[in-house]
Amino acid sequence: MDIFFFLLFATVAVLCGISVVLQRHPIASALSLVGVMGSIAVLYLMLGAEFIAMAQMIVYAGAIMVLFIFVIMLLNAGAETRRGRSWMAQLLGVPVLIAFFAIIGYALQGRFAGVEKVKFGNFTGGTAEAVGMALFTDYLLPFEVTSVLILVAIIGAIVLARKEL
Amino acid sequence: MPEGLQSAATTLNAGVPISWYLILSAILFTLGVAGFLFRRNIITVFMCIELMLNAVNLSFVAFANMHKQVGGHIFTFFVMVVAAAEAAVGLAIILTVFKNRDTLNIDEINTLKN
Numbered sequence: 717m718d719i720f721f722f723l724l725f726a727t728v729a730v731l732c733g734i735s736v737v738l739q740r741h742p743i744a745s746a747l748s749l750v751g752v753m754g755s756i757a758v759l760y761l762m763l764g765a766e767f768i769a770m771a772q773m774i775v776y777a778g779a780i781m782v783l784f785i786f787v788i789m790l791l792n793a794g795a796e797t798r799r800g801r802s803w804m805a806q807l808l809g810v811p812v813l814i815a816f817f818a819i820i821g822y823a824l825q826g827r828f829a830g831v832e833k834v835k836f837g838n839f840t841g842g843t844a845e846a847v848g849m850a851l852f853t854d855y856l857l858p859f860e861v862t863s864v865l866i867l868v869a870i871i872g873a874i875v876l877a878r879k880e881l
Numbered sequence: 882m883p884e885g886l887q888s889a890a891t892t893l894n895a896g897v898p899i900s901w902y903l904i905l906s907a908i909l910f911t912l913g914v915a916g917f918l919f920r921r922n923i924i925t926v927f928m929c930i931e932l933m934l935n936a937v938n939l940s941f942v943a944f945a946n947m948h949k950q951v952g953g954h955i956f957t958f959f960v961m962v963v964a965a966a967e968a969a970v971g972l973a974i975i976l977t978v979f980k981n982r983d984t985l986n987i988d989e990i991n992t993l994k995n
Contacts, residue, residue, distance in 0.1 A: 717894070718894075718895075718896050718897050719895070719896070719897055722897045722901065722902075726901070726905045729905065729909060730905070730908055730909070730912075733908070733909050733912040733913075733932060734912060736912070736916060736925075736928060736929065736932055737912055737915050737916040737919070737920070737929065742922055742924045742925055742928075745925050745928055746928060749928050749931065749932060752909070752932060752935065753935060756935055756938070756939055759902070759905075759939060759942075760939075760942050762897075763902070763942050763943060763945070763946040764946055765942045765945065765946075765954050765957070767954065768938075768942060768954050768957050768958065771958065771961060772938075772961070775961050775965060776931075776935070776961065776964070779965065780931065780964065780965055780968045783968055783969070783972055784924065784927075784928060784968070784972070787924065787972045787975060787976065788924055790976070791924075791975075791976070791979050791985065793922065793924060793985055796920070796921055796922045796925070797986075805918075805919070809915075809918065809919060813911055813914065813915050813918075816911060816914065817907060817908065817911040820907040820910070820911070821904065821907060824900055824903050824904065824907070825900075827900075828898065828899050828900045828903075828947075831898075831899050831947055832947075833895060833896030833897060833898055833899070834896055834897045834898070834899055834902065834943075834946055834947075835896035835897075838896075839945075839946050839949055841949065841950070841951050842945070842951065842954055846951050847951060847954050847955065847958070850951045850952070850954075850955055851955060851958070855955050858959060862959060862962050865962070865963070865966055866962065866965075866966055868966075869965075869966035869967075869969050869970050870969070872969075872970045872973070873969045873970055873972075873973040876970065876973035876974055876976070876977050877973045877976060877977070
């Protein structure tokens, strides 16, 4: 069943990803991005990352995408106007991207031959308990630095969104 | 049970190779790069950055599963935190730019050029 679910949600993720890139209207792109994030959350669950899957749904699909959609509605952003692109972008864009993907694929191929296959339930170290234990013992300093980062982001957002700027 | 049905059942229960997850991650990352380079709306460009971050997170979690260690999950957690901070500040910048320039097209936001 693992292969079936992987293929199902991988297909959904790739189709929604293509939709993010191709949709002309930002709201349609944002809703496609929610689809990508939801299917990636299911894949996290299959990889044994329960806590990360829930955090993905709550933080990404819940909080960040709502922020995006608020901003799109606030700015009343319409469909993108089609513009003439430079001939180099039209001619070379897609081949260069395919070459980029081929380089990543080449770097990956044959490197994971002897590795055990992923099956649901063969790794149970991703519970909230395990993640919390690692976060508050081995990774305590990065965790505390993160709180400073968030404080800076809050102050930055407030300063930028002031009326008189 | 017939021979063919049994082999089909074994294939279904075999599990997913780790490289499939990494290839999926590469596909999503390439899509994010494509959107980042080709789109002209600044909000869509920003969403494509989120797509790239998600693709990298997927490969982190896949490697965590491969090594049976929780470290990859911690990295994913930190990437999520940084993405949230980045979204808050970035969208505030977009709001300010729109207030001052009245456009979302990145071709027209070129004050720093030349």
